[in-house]
Amino acid sequence: MTTWIIALATACFEGLGMLLTFSTADEAYKVSFAVVSLVMVILGLVSTLKFPRWFSMDPLMMGLTNFLCGTGVLLLCTVSPDRGIRQCIFYVAGLVIMVVFSMVVDRVRRFRGLTLVSMVLGIVALTLPLIFGQWVFGAKNWLPVFGGFSIQPSEFVKLSLILSLAYYFSSHRTLLQMLPAILFTGACLLLLMLQRDLGTALIYYLTALIMFFVASGNLLLTALGLGGGVGAALLGYRMFAHVKVRVAMWRNPWSDPMGGGYQIIQALLAIGSGGLYGMGLGQGTPGKIPAYYNDFIFAVACEQMGQVFGIALLLIYVLLFARGISASLNCRHSMNMLLGCGTVAALSIQTLMITAGVIKLIPITGVTMPFLSYGGSSYVTCMAMVGILQGVYAINHREERTAMAEGGNRG
Amino acid sequence: MMKAGSGKKSPGANVEMEKKAGGRTVVSNAWVQVFTQGFGYISAVLILIVFVAGIMQILSEAGRWRRAGIAGKLHVIERGNLRASVGEDIPVPYEGMMGSSRVSDIFLPSRGVHLRSAFFWVDEGQLHVVPVRRDGMLADNVPVSVGDEAVLRNGAVLNLGTVRMKLTLYESAAGPRGMETPYVTGARRRRVKQGREIFIGSPFSLRRERRNRQPDKKNGRDRPATDSSKRRRSHDSRSEKTAEKKRSSAAQKSRQAQR
Numbered sequence: 001m002t003t004w005i006i007a008l009a010t011a012c013f014e015g016l017g018m019l020l021t022f023s024t025a026d027e028a029y030k031v032s033f034a035v036v037s038l039v040m041v042i043l044g045l046v047s048t049l050k051f052p053r054w055f056s057m058d059p060l061m062m063g064l065t066n067f068l069c070g071t072g073v074l075l076l077c078t079v080s081p082d083r084g085i086r087q088c089i090f091y092v093a094g095l096v097i098m099v100v101f102s103m104v105v106d107r108v109r110r111f112r113g114l115t116l117v118s119m120v121l122g123i124v125a126l127t128l129p130l131i132f133g134q135w136v137f138g139a140k141n142w143l144p145v146f147g148g149f150s151i152q153p154s155e156f157v158k159l160s161l162i163l164s165l166a167y168y169f170s171s172h173r174t175l176l177q178m179l180p181a182i183l184f185t186g187a188c189l190l191l192l193m194l195q196r197d198l199g200t201a202l203i204y205y206l207t208a209l210i211m212f213f214v215a216s217g218n219l220l221l222t223a224l225g226l227g228g229g230v231g232a233a234l235l236g237y238r239m240f241a242h243v244k245v246r247v248a249m250w251r252n253p254w255s256d257p258m259g260g261g262y263q264i265i266q267a268l269l270a271i272g273s274g275g276l277y278g279m280g281l282g283q284g285t286p287g288k289i290p291a292y293y294n295d296f297i298f299a300v301a302c303e304q305m306g307q308v309f310g311i312a313l314l315l316i317y318v319l320l321f322a323r324g325i326s327a328s329l330n331c332r333h334s335m336n337m338l339l340g341c342g343t344v345a346a347l348s349i350q351t352l353m354i355t356a357g358v359i360k361l362i363p364i365t366g367v368t369m370p371f372l373s374y375g376g377s378s379y380v381t382c383m384a385m386v387g388i389l390q391g392v393y394a395i396n397h398r399e400e401r402t403a404m405a406e407g408g409n410r411g
Numbered sequence: 412m413m414k415a416g417s418g419k420k421s422p423g424a425n426v427e428m429e430k431k432a433g434g435r436t437v438v439s440n441a442w443v444q445v446f447t448q449g450f451g452y453i454s455a456v457l458i459l460i461v462f463v464a465g466i467m468q469i470l471s472e473a474g475r476w477r478r479a480g481i482a483g484k485l486h487v488i489e490r491g492n493l494r495a496s497v498g499e500d501i502p503v504p505y506e507g508m509m510g511s512s513r514v515s516d517i518f519l520p521s522r523g524v525h526l527r528s529a530f531f532w533v534d535e536g537q538l539h540v541v542p543v544r545r546d547g548m549l550a551d552n553v554p555v556s557v558g559d560e561a562v563l564r565n566g567a568v569l570n571l572g573t574v575r576m577k578l579t580l581y582e583s584a585a586g587p588r589g590m591e592t593p594y595v596t597g598a599r600r601r602r603v604k605q606g607r608e609i610f611i612g613s614p615f616s617l618r619r620e621r622r623n624r625q626p627d628k629k630n631g632r633d634r635p636a637t638d639s640s641k642r643r644r645s646h647d648s649r650s651e652k653t654a655e656k657k658r659s660s661a662a663q664k665s666r667q668a669q670r
Contacts, residue, residue, distance in 0.1 A: 002468040006461050013457045020450055024443055060468045067461050217514070277455060280447030305454045312458040319465045326469070332480025332504035332516075396479040402581070 006063035007048040014040045014070040020281050021077045029081045036077060036088045040070055047095055055102055056394035058327065064320040065386050068371035069094070071313065075300055076374055078282040080293050083374045090376050094383030101384045105339065105391025106398075115167040119184050122160035125153035126191040133195070137366065138242040141197040154192060154200045155377040158346055159384055161188060161204055162211075166338035169215035178215075182208075198236055198243060199365030203349050205229055210345040211338055243363075250363035263290050267299035267358050271307065278306030294373040295366060298358045314355060317370075321348045324389040330396050340392040343385045480504055482533040483565075483580035485517065491573025493521040501576070506532040509540075509571070523547075523572020538563040538578055541600070546572050558600040 018037030025033050044066040052059040069091050077084030108114065125143075133140045142150040161184070168181035185208045192201035209229065213222040237243050245260050253261030253268075266289045273284065286292045286300040293300075302310040321344050328340025350367050357364035368378040484500040487493065495501070507516025512526035519528070525544035532539050540561045542548045549570035550561035563569060565580045 002464040002471070005464040006468075009457045009460045009464070013454060016450060016453060020443075020447060024447075060465055064461070064465060067458070277448075278451035280444060281450045281454075283444070283447055304451070306451050308455045309451070309458055312455065312462055315462050316458065316465070319462060319469070323465075323469065330475075330479055332482075332506075334506060399479040399481070400475070 003048060003052075003059040003063060006060070006067070007045050010044050010048065010063060010067045010070055011041050013067070014044060014074060017070075017074040017281055018077070021074065024282055025081065029085075032085050033077060033081070036073065036085055039088055039092065040073055043092065043095065044070060051099070055099055055390070056106070056397050057102060057390040058323065058393040061320060061323050061327075061386065061389060061393065064316055064323070065098075065371065065383075067316060068313075068320070071301065072297070072372035072374075074281070075297060075304065075372070076293060078304065079286045079300060080374070083293050086376075087374055087379070090379045093376075094380050097380055098383045098387035098390065101387025102390040102394060105336070105388050106394040111163070111167050111335065115164050118160040119164050119180075122157040122164075122184070123187055123191070125157055126188060126195070129153060130191070130194055138240075139195055139197045139366070141192075141195045141200070149376075152375070152377040154195070154197055155381040157188060158200075158204070158207075158381055159388075161185065161207065162339060162342035162346060162385075162388070165208055165211045166335055166342055169211055170334035170338055178212075193236070196240060196242070197366075198240070199353065199367040202233075202353065202365065203346060203367065205232075206349050207342055207346045210349075211342045214341045215334070215338055246363045246365075250360060253360070263296070264358075264360055264364060266290075267296050268360060270296075270299045270303040271310070271359065274303040274306050274310075276306050276308050278302070278304050278309060280304065294368050294375055295354060295364070296358055297369050297372045297374070298355055301372070314351075317348075317351050321351075324392075327389060327393040327396060331392060332399075333395070336392050336395055339388055343388045347382065347385055481581075483538070483578060485569065485576040485578055487574065487576050488568070489573070489575035491521060491575070492523060493519060493572075493574045495520070503531075503533070503538065503578070503580075510544075519571060519574060521572050521574055523574065528571060533580065536565070536580060536582075538567075538580060540569070560600075 015037065018033060018040065022030060022033045022037065048059060048063045048066055051057045051062055073084055073087050073091060075084075076087045104114075129141050129143045133143055136142050141152055141154050143153055144150050164181045164184050168178050185204065188204055189201050192198070192204065206229075209222060209225050212225065213219070216222075237247060249256065249260040249264060253264040255261060257265055270284065270286065270289060273279065281304050284300075284303040286303060289296045289299060298310065298313075301313060324340060324344040324347075328337050328344065331337040331340065347370050351370055353362065353365045354367050354369045354373075356362045368375050370382040371379070373379075481502045482505045483503040485503055487495055487497055487499045487501065490497050501517060501519070504516050508527050508529070509515055509517035509519060509524075509531055510526050510528040511518070511520055511522075511524040515527070517531065524546050528544050528546050529540050529542040529548065531541075540548070540550065540555070540563065541559065542555055542557050542561075545557055547570070548555045548561070549568075550563055551567050552570075553561075555561040563578050565578065567578045569576050569578060
């Protein structure tokens with residue numbers, strides 16, 4: 001029943017929003033928007049109501065993910081139609097990737113080969129932007145591929161990191177047995193520092209630390225690791241000029257309102273001008289925020305749909321992560337449990353970092369908002385992560401049924 | 412302050428708002444603006460419906476998956492001083508530690524069992540157990556010493572301390588995922604035999620549990636007692652302090668002998 005409610009509410013939200021966008025759109029986009037609205041509504045309903053039956057997925061996780069994705073596509077269609085249409089294509093690709101990852105986690109039993117291959121590919125993928133990449137916003141983390149498209153390999157390598165950490169930290173391993181994953185994490189962090197992609201490096205580092213704590217329960221070593229991270233952050237602050245600027249602009253953006261502080265000031269003004277219920281879909285002046293379609297999409301959502309919607313959006317994220325954590329902690333296989341926990345950690349850290357950055361709680365870190373921001377690499381990776389969580393759910397679901405059939409009773 | 416009709420547009424007063432889209436200018440009507448603002452309220456209501464529905468589903472599924480990931484069960488035949496009744500089933504997950512610590516994967520609350528008594532894992536439908544403490548483990552009445560590996564099939568009987576349990580493994584029990592390297596390596600076994608095994612697990616929670624056991628120390632129940640230490644304690648008429656010294660020296664000697 002609740003699944004139906006979520007699916008219908010999501011369909012209503014997407015349908016009404018797209019209808020509104022369609023009615024105010026330029027003639028050139030009308031046909032595209034009609035297709036986008038149909039795809040979003042139909043795929044949203046099918047994936048929420050049918051995927052759980054076909055692939056043993058969690059309907060709640062699926063429904064919440066669809067709602068977030070729908071919000072992202074809707075916002076992008078109103079503020080940047082071309083990007084909105086492309087985001088819809090990423091959504092379709094993301095759903096396919098989600099199903100594939102869910103099946104891989106559910107069906108594959110031996111992860112050694114997969115982990116080793118993904119680690120090697122991860123190192124290669126992080127090295128390529130250093131050789132062939134270009135500097136964009138102070139970081140060299142984009143890799144140009146065919147047809148003028150670029151990808152961000154550090155987004156895909158998150159999956160390798162989670163897989164390797166889960167594999168090497170599982171089964172009560174000793175420190176020596178954990179070493180390959182620790183070295184891999186260190187190498188990734190080093191390459192990310194060379195790319196000057198410090199936001200992603202922070203996500204990698206905190207994810208690894210959380211996974212270590214979940215695997216070992218050792219508070220002392222985790223605290224030591226956290227202390228090392230703080231030291232590295234201070235070092236980064238001293239070494240990189242753009243980090244210094246970001247921290248200075250976080251402390252007082254009004255010191256340079258037309259320069260470094262322009263973006264954050266515009267974001268704060270957008271959130272404030274939206275009020276409780278927003279200025280209306282497609283209204284306001286989102287274009288004044290330079291990164292309105294990726295990093296600062298949360299500010300656009302608050303401006304157009306209001307702060308109540310913004311807070312509720314964060315609650316939807318919390319619900320999604322809580323569901324993921326619940327599925328992970330109910331696993332009795334340490335590998336699956338760590339896979340799930342690592343995925344939730346990466347997604348939640350990313351959400352927390354960008355949301356807190358947009359509302360000026362912490363310095364802005366230049367990461368995307370999962371499921372909302374424009375960007376193929378990030379979007380597809382986030383969908384793959386939900387696929388991992390769905391795979392963990394599917395394992396629990398199957399084992400529960402098997403144990404019940406065989407008379408397993410915990411009393 | 413902006414004057415009305417000054418020619419400049421304020422965000423709140425732009426009934427005829429201009430919007431750039433694909434290089435062309437589109438002028439929206441008043442009803443569109445009313446509808447877009449109305450959508451703000453509608454979207455707030457819809458997202459709250461989704462949130463409440465999600466909360467309801469989570470609450471309705473609380474306690475689900477209680478049986479997920481269980482490879483079998485240990486049926487208590489003789490309880491000894493285990494705080495469980497005879498006939499009770501203790502679930503066996505695919506891997507972990509068994510012991511009297513609350514964080515153990517197989518929780519055996521008994522004075523005869525150490526906080527962390529043994530590693531175990533299920534592989535190819537068999538339960539592998541490696542004791543890390545001398546709790547007098549017997550696998551099908553065969554003693555298993557520290558660091559040795561006992562492989563138990565379905566129906567095997569396991570003694571730990573004063574507890575006697577019968578193992579039932581489900582047909583589907585294959586093994587923990589992602590485990591190609593040995594669960595307990597040769598080096599780890601050697602360390603266990605030498606009494607040098609370092610756990611990466613939570614030292615704080617274990618320390619807390621040990622501290623909670625302190626009141627028992629005065630009654631001579633400070634540590635999980637093996638049969639030999641029980642015998643020694645019953646025949647010992649000297650003070651508690653002397654007995655403690657004796658026990659520690661005996662343990663040291665046995666460790667040296669093992670080396």
